[in-house]
Amino acid sequence: MEIPDLVRDALGGEDVELGVNLGDEDVVCLTPTRTLLYRAEGLLSDEKVQEFPHDVEWLDVKEGRRKTKFVLEYVEGTRKFGVPGNRDGAVLELLLTGILRADGVTDPDESVAGAFRFSELVLIVTDERVVRHIGSAVWTEDYEEYPFSDLTGLSFEQGNVATEVVLEIDGRPKRIKTPNEQARKVQQVVENAVFDFYGVGSLDELNATIGVEEDGEGGHEDTEGSSDIDIGGGIDPLVSDDEERSPSIDGPTASGSSGSSETTARAESRSRSDSENDTASGAAERRERAADAGGSRASATESGARSQGSAAASQRDLDAVESQLAELTTAVERHNELLEQQQRTIKKLIEELREGR
Structure with missing residues (x-):
């Protein structure tokens, strides 16, 4: 246990024989003639050392829910101090060691x-x-x-x-x-x-x-028990089949016949007329297909441009959201740090109030 400088200054040539840490930096030290109580600097008090000589008339102990108070009665008056309840046993033994020696009940080296x-x-x-x-x-x-x-x-x-x-x-x-x-x-x-x-x-x-x-x-037995927990499970895959269909295209067939020359001439005339009509109809159809193709290309170009513009806008929105989220995270973390600092301060203040400091 490290002895605080203020305790060393109060020893007056004596040695510290025993010590009890009270938590934080507070300690109780035993010397041949006195018990020294060191209180570190807190929110409500400055750093200090209290002395309790061992030549007491009587010693009393009053237990509370969290704190135990030691009351020492002297010829000239009463002195008292409090310690956490989980340290009172060690402090009582330390005090009694000094008091029994001072009363001549025990030897100087007896603990x-x-x-x-x-x-x-x-x-x-x-x-x-x-x-x-x-x-x-x-x-x-x-x-x-x-x-x-x-x-x-x-x-x-x-x-x-x-x-x-x-x-x-x-x-x-x-x-x-x-x-x-x-x-x-x-x-x-x-x-x-x-x-x-x-x-x-x-x-x-x-x-x-x-x-x-x-x-x-006398004796006692210790029993030990243990339990195991088995965790099991499985995942079944989902399987699906795709079916494809291929359409079929059928083309018509044509047949011809022979007749009289007039009939042949009329047939040839009709044939030329039909050929011309087919040529004109084909040209019109090709022009229509070209127009449709041009329209499709224009539509595709316009759709691609709209898609690129939408993607750029989405990326800008995503960047803005990420930036706002980072700022919000930083603010929340800082707020949590301030809350933890306030909680530590309040806890320290409550402890000092309970100790009567």
Whole structure:
């Protein structure tokens, strides 16, 4: 954990032994004689350091929905500060480490391994002892301690509602009731501290070492489950057949006959007349087809020109739409950035108001 410069300036030659990060840049630091609370610069307050000496008359803890408040009573008055609710356990252990040392309950190099609060009962486990305090406050001068060096037996007796931690001191049992929902955690902390003190690895080994045979077993099982989800499907192709038709064109046939010369002459005359008529009719038909072809070419040219003009107009419209869309996207992104910045500012302001800063 990085120590802020303002905290270093307030140490006065002492060292920081422990620290708890409160989120953002706020921290709580433990020195041999004081607890230092550092508050970073915020919307409602400047950067600052608050000092809380360890020679307190009593310590109380008030839990809220989001914040926990620590109240320290001194001869000259009361001091208090608040921390986020998810950091209160670590801060309580840090505070109790300093207070127990100042009261002479623990040694200067002794640390708190765990602190538990059950209504008006507070159970403190250190590296070398168990301390019990009963009362409305978390800590006063009214307490009992059970040093590990005097331990002659350790066991845990589970009931329907509570589990008793049985500490046998010089042959006399001291019973501490803990709720079953937290009994496993309490047992682990007590066992770890005692095992480390005596250099053993189990409860049976401990009791054999200190001369008392007691069985204490506990365990839990973890179960794991998994599920698989199969996703399947298919796509059937669509197939269609095209049919084509070819039209047929039929041409007529002609036949001729012979007769008298007059008839022949008349026939030849009619033939020449028909030929001339066919020639004139063919020329007229060719002129009509030429006129139709010219009209078709003109119509096609005009249609192509209209098509090219329509395509050019469509491209201009598309370019204009894309340009407007790009401008709108830029404006929306900037608006979102401003909203996110405002939300961060409001969140920070709410946090500082809740912390009483």
